[in-house]
Amino acid sequence: xxxxxxxxxxxxxxxxxxxxxxxxxxxxxxxxxxxxxxxxxxxxxxxxxxxxxxxxxxxxxxxxxxxxxxxxxxxxxxxxxxxxxxxxxxxxxxxxxxxxxxxxxxxxxxxxxxxxxxxxxxxxxxxxxxxxxxxxxxxxxxxxxxxxxxxxxxxxxxxxxxxxxxxxxxxxxxxxxxxxxxxxxxxxxxxxxxxxxxxxxxxxxxxxxxxxxxxxxxxxxxxxxxxxxxxxxxxxxxxxxxxxxxxxxxxxxxxxxxxxxxxxxxxxxxxxxxxxxxxxxxxxxxxxxxxxxxxxxxxx
Amino acid sequence: xxxxxxxxxxxxxxxxxxxxxxxxxxxxxxxxxxxxxxxxxxxxxxxxxxxxxxxxxxxxxxxxxxxxxxxxxxxxxxxxxxxxxxxxxxxxxxxxxxxxxxxxxxxxxxxxxxxxxxxxxxxxxxxxxxxxxxxxxxxxxxxxxxxxxxxxxxxxxxxxxxxxxxxxxxxxxxxxxxxxxxxxxxxxxxxxxxxxxxxxxxxxxxxxxxxxxxxxxxxxxxxxxxxxxxxxxxxxxxxxxxxxxxxxxxxxxxxxxxxxxxxxxxxxxxxxxxxxxxxxxxxxxxxxxxxxxxxxxxxx
Numbered sequence: 088x089x090x091x092x093x094x095x096x097x098x099x100x101x102x103x104x105x106x107x108x109x110x111x112x113x114x115x116x117x118x119x120x121x122x123x124x125x126x127x128x129x130x131x132x133x134x135x136x137x138x139x140x141x142x143x144x145x146x147x148x149x150x151x152x153x154x155x156x157x158x159x160x161x162x163x164x165x166x167x168x169x170x171x172x173x174x175x176x177x178x179x180x181x182x183x184x185x186x187x188x189x190x191x192x193x194x195x196x197x198x199x200x201x202x203x204x205x206x207x208x209x210x211x212x213x214x215x216x217x218x219x220x221x222x223x224x225x226x227x228x229x230x231x232x233x234x235x236x237x238x239x240x241x242x243x244x245x246x247x248x249x250x251x252x253x254x255x256x257x258x259x260x261x262x263x264x265x266x267x268x269x270x271x272x273x274x275x276x277x278x279x280x281x282x283x284x285x286x287x288x289x290x291x292x293x294x295x296x297x298x299x300x301x302x303x304x305x306x307x308x309x310x311x312x313x314x315x316x317x318x319x320x321x322x323x324x325x326x327x328x329x330x331x332x333x334x335x336x337x338x339x340x341x342x343x344x345x346x347x348x349x350x351x352x353x354x355x356x357x358x359x360x361x362x363x364x365x366x367x368x369x370x371x372x373x374x375x376x377x378x379x380x381x382x383x384x385x386x387x
Numbered sequence: 388x389x390x391x392x393x394x395x396x397x398x399x400x401x402x403x404x405x406x407x408x409x410x411x412x413x414x415x416x417x418x419x420x421x422x423x424x425x426x427x428x429x430x431x432x433x434x435x436x437x438x439x440x441x442x443x444x445x446x447x448x449x450x451x452x453x454x455x456x457x458x459x460x461x462x463x464x465x466x467x468x469x470x471x472x473x474x475x476x477x478x479x480x481x482x483x484x485x486x487x488x489x490x491x492x493x494x495x496x497x498x499x500x501x502x503x504x505x506x507x508x509x510x511x512x513x514x515x516x517x518x519x520x521x522x523x524x525x526x527x528x529x530x531x532x533x534x535x536x537x538x539x540x541x542x543x544x545x546x547x548x549x550x551x552x553x554x555x556x557x558x559x560x561x562x563x564x565x566x567x568x569x570x571x572x573x574x575x576x577x578x579x580x581x582x583x584x585x586x587x588x589x590x591x592x593x594x595x596x597x598x599x600x601x602x603x604x605x606x607x608x609x610x611x612x613x614x615x616x617x618x619x620x621x622x623x624x625x626x627x628x629x630x631x632x633x634x635x636x637x638x639x640x641x642x643x644x645x646x647x648x649x650x651x652x653x654x655x656x657x658x659x660x661x662x663x664x665x666x667x668x669x670x671x672x673x674x675x676x677x678x679x680x681x682x683x684x685x686x687x
Contacts, residue, residue, distance in 0.1 A: 113541060118568045122541060122549035173505060178477075178497035197478035198552050201501065205473060205508065206545045212512045213536035219529035228529065229519035236513035241413060241422060245506045249422035252498050268418045 093377045100374075104136040104143065104160060111161035111214050125195040125203035126210070130168045133186050137310075138281040139164045141375065145285030145299065148370040155228055156288050158218035159235065162211040163281055166239045169207035170248070172200055179252065184329070212236070224290075231284045238280035247272025254339045266339055267308075274314075275307020298364050305361035309354045310382055315340040316350055317386070325387045358382065393677045400674075404436040404443065404460060411461035411514050425495040425503035426510070430468045433486050437610075438581040439464045441675065445585030445599065448670040455528055456588050458518035459535065462511040463581055466539045469507035470548070472500055479552065484629070512536070523588075531584045538580035547572025554639045566639055567608075574614075575607020598664050605661035609654045610682055615640040616650055617686070625687045658682060 108130060113123045139160035146156045175182040175190040176197060183193045192200035215235060218228055237243055251269045282299035317326060318333045319342055333340050342350045358379055365376050408430060413423045439460035446456045475482040475490040476497060483493045492500035515535060518528055537543055551569045554562075582599035617626060618633045619642055633640050642650045658679055665676050 117546070118550040118565055119541060119546035119572075121553060122546060126541070169505075173501055176501065178501060198556075199549065201473055201476065201478060202545055202549045202552065204505070205469075206541045206549070208505065208508055209536060209540035209545055213533070213540050216529065216532040216536045219526070219533065225525035225529050226519070229516065229525055232516040232532070233513070233519065236509060236516045240509035240513050241419060241426070241506045245502055245509055246417070246419035246422060249499065249502045249506070250418040252502065253421060256498075265418055272419075 093374075093381065096374055097378070097381075100140050100144075101136050104139045104164070105131075107139070107143075107157050107160050108164055111158070113210070121195065121199060122202055122206055125191055125199050126206050128194065129172050129191045129203055129207065130165060132168075132188050134168075136164060137378075138167055138277050141278065141306075141378070142281040142285040144375045144378070145282050146289045148368075148372060148375065149286055149289035149291050149295070151285070151289035153223045153288070154221045155218040155223045155231075156285065158214050158221075159231060159284050159288065162215040162235065163277065163284070165207045165211035165214070166235075166244075167277055169204040169211070170244060172204040172207065174248070176200060180332075182329075208239075223288075227288055227290065231287045234280050234283045234287065238276040238283075243272055243276035243280070247274070247276065251339075255336060262339075263344075266341065266344065269339075270308050270311045270341070271304060274311040275304045278307040278310065279303030295368065298367065302361045302364040305357040305364070306379055306382065309357035309361065312341045312350050312354050312357075313382060313385060315342040316347060316354070318342070319347060321386065354382075393674075393681065396674055397678070397681075400440050400444075401436050404439045404464070405431075407439070407443075407457050407460050408464055411458070413510070421495065421499060422502055422506055425491055425499050426506050428494065429472050429491045429503055429507065430465060432468075432488050434468075436464060437678075438467050438577050441578065441606075441678070442581040442585040444675045444678070445582050446589045448668075448672060448675065449586055449589035449591050449595070451585070451589035453523045453588070454521045455518040455523045455531075456585065458514050458521075459531060459584050459588065462515040462535065463577065463584070465507045465511035465514070466535075466544075467577055469504040469511070470544060472504040472507065474548070476500060480632075482629075508539075524590075527588055527590065531587045534580050534583045534587065538576040538583075543572055543576035543580070547574070547576065551639075555636060562639075563644075566641065566644065569639075570608050570611045570641070571604060574611040575604045578607040578610065579603030595668065598667065602661045602664040605657040605664070606679055606682070609657035609661065612641045612650050612654050612657075613682060613685060615642040616647060616654070618642070619647060621686065654682075 112127050112130060115123045115127060142160050142163055143156060171185065172191045174180055175185060176192055182190055184190060191203055195203065215232055219225055239245070247269050250265060251273055254265065254269065279300050280303070282303045283296050286296045286299050315333060318330055318340070321330050323330050332338070333343060341353065345353070361379050362376050365379065412427050412430060415423045415427060442460050442463055443456060471485065472491045474480055475485060476492055482490055484490060491503055495503065515532055519525055539545070547569050550565060551573055554565065554569065579600050582603045583596050586596050586599050615633060618630055618640070621630050623630050632638070633643060641653065645653070661679050662676050665679065
C-alpha cells in the first residue's frame with residue numbers, strides 16, 4: 088500500500104469522524120449559547136481524531152454494523168477535547184495557542200472555558216447514555232460505558248494528569264515508575280478505551296478486549312514519547328504550538344530523561360509490539376496497522 | 388409528627404447517605420493520591436445530602452429494594468460536589484470558604500481543584516456505570532443514566548451555571564425568563580434528576596417520573612429562592628459562608644429583583660405545589676413531604 092493511498096484513507100476517515108461529531112454537537116442556541124459555542128469551538132479546532140478513528144476502525148474490522156458506536160466515537164472525542172481545554176487553562180499549562188488557534192479560555196475567558204470543559208465531559212456521557220435508545224444490546228453498552236468512564240477518570244486520564252501536574256510543580260528528579268504511570272494514564276488510557284470500546288460494541292470476547300488494552304498501552308506510550316520528541320525537534324509553525332516548553336518548564340518526560348536516540352528506539356519497539364497484536368487479530372484491512380506505523384514518522 | 392422526630396429521621400438519613408458515599412469514595416493511594424484526597428476532602432466537607440437523600444427516599448417509598456440505587460446516590464452527590472468545587476474557583480465565584488471550611492482550591496491549589504472537580508464528575512459516571520454489575524434491569528439503569536447525565540449537563544446544571552456566569556459579568560438588568568432559566572437549570576435540575584432516577588430505578592412508569600420532574604422543579608426553585616433569601620437575612624457563622632455577596636456582586640437573583648416578601652411568598656407557593664404532587668403519589672411515609680416543608684423554614 089502506497090503512502091498516498093494511506094493518506095487518502097486517513098483524510099476520508101477524519102472527514103467521517105467529523106461528520107459524526109457534527110451530528111452530536113449541540114445547536115448554538117438558548118441562554119447557554121455562549122457555552123455551546125465555546126464547546127463547539129473547542130471540538131472543531133481540528134486535531135487528528137485518532138481516538139474515535141481507532142474506535143470506529145476496530146468496531147468495523149471486528150464486524151460491527153450498528154449505530155451505538157457513533158455515540159461512543161463522539162463521546163470519546165469530547166472527552167479528549169475537554170481534557171485539552173482544561174489542560175490549557177492559566178492554572179494548568181497556561182497555553183494561549185493550540186493547533187495554531189487561540190485556546191478556549193483565550194477566546195471565551197477562563198470561567199467559560201472551565202464550564203465548556205465541564206460541559207463537554209458531561210455531554211460526552213450524556214451522548215453515550217443516549218445510545219441505549221438504539222435498541223442495541225444494553226449489556227454491551229453498559230460494559231462499554233464502564234471502560235469509557237474508567238479510562239477517562241481517576242484511574243485513567245485524570246489520575247495521570249494530576250500526577251503530571253504535581254511532577255511539574257515539584258520539579259522532581261526522574262522517577263521511572265511515576266513517569267510511566269503518567270504516560271500510561273494521561274495518554275495511553277484513552278487510546279486503550281478507544282480500542283476496547285470498539286471491540287466490546289462489536290461483540291468481541293474478553294480475550295480480544297484484553298489484547299487491545301495492551302495494544303492501546305503500546306500505542307499510547309509510543310505516541311506520547313513521539314510527542315515529547317516533537318517538543319524538542321518539531322517545527323513550531325507545522326505543530327501550531329510552541330516547542331521547547333517541556334525543557335523550559337523542567338517537565339519530566341521520557342526525552343528529557345533518556346535523550347532523543349533512546350526515545351526514538353523505544354517508540355519503534357512499542358509500535359512493533361502494537362502491530363504484532365493487531366496482526367494477531369487478523370483484521371480484513373491494514374488501515375489500523377498503517378495508522379499505528381504512521382505515528383512513528385509523524386512530524387506534527 | 389413532631390419536629391424532633393423529623394430531625395432524628397433526617398440525621399439518620401444523612402448518616403445513611405454518608406455511609407454510601409464512604410463506600411464509593413476512592414482509597415487515598417497511588418501516584419494520584421493528592422487528587423483523591425482533594426476529591427474526598429470536597430465530598431466529605433459536610434452538606435445537607437439533600438439530593439441523594441431525595442433519590443433514595445423516592446426509591447424506597449415506591450417499593451425499590453435493589454442495590455443500583457446506591458451507585459446513583461453516590462454519583463449524584465459527587466456531581467453536586469464537583470459543581471461546588473468548580474464554582475468556588477478564582478475564575479468563578481472566588482470563594483475561600485464554604486460551610487465554614489476552606490474551599491478545595493484554597494487547600495490544594497487551583498490546578499488540583501480543577502482536576503478534583505473533573506475527577507469527581509467523571510467518577511460519578513464511572514460509579515453509576517458500575518451499577519450494571521448488580522445484574523439489575525439494564526434498561527432501567529440506562530434510562531436512569533440518561534436522566535442523570537442530561538440534568539447535570541448543558542441542558543441542565545452546567546447550562547444554568549453558564550448563563551449565571553454571563554448574567555453576573557454583564558450586570559444585566561432583570562430578565563425574568565433568563566432568571567428562571569438559571570434557577571431551573573443551575574439548581575432545580577439536580578433535584579429533578581434525584582427524584583426521577585429514584586422513581587425510574589424503582590420501576591415507576593413515565594407518568595410518575597414526569598410528575599416528579601415537575602415536583603423537582605418546584606422544590607429546586609423554592610430552594611434557590613430560599614438560598615437567595617438567606618444571602619440577605621442569614622447569619623454568617625450559622626451559614627458558614629459570607630452573606631450579602633449577591634448584592635455586592637450585582638448578582639441577578641429572585642430576591643434582588645422581587646424583594647424579600649414576595650420571594651418568601653413564592654417559596655411558600657412552590658413548596659405547597661410540590662407537596663401536593665408528593666401527596667398524589669400516596670407514599671407510605673411522610674418524610675419526603677416533611678423534608679420539602681422544612682426547606683421553607685431553613686435558616687442555614
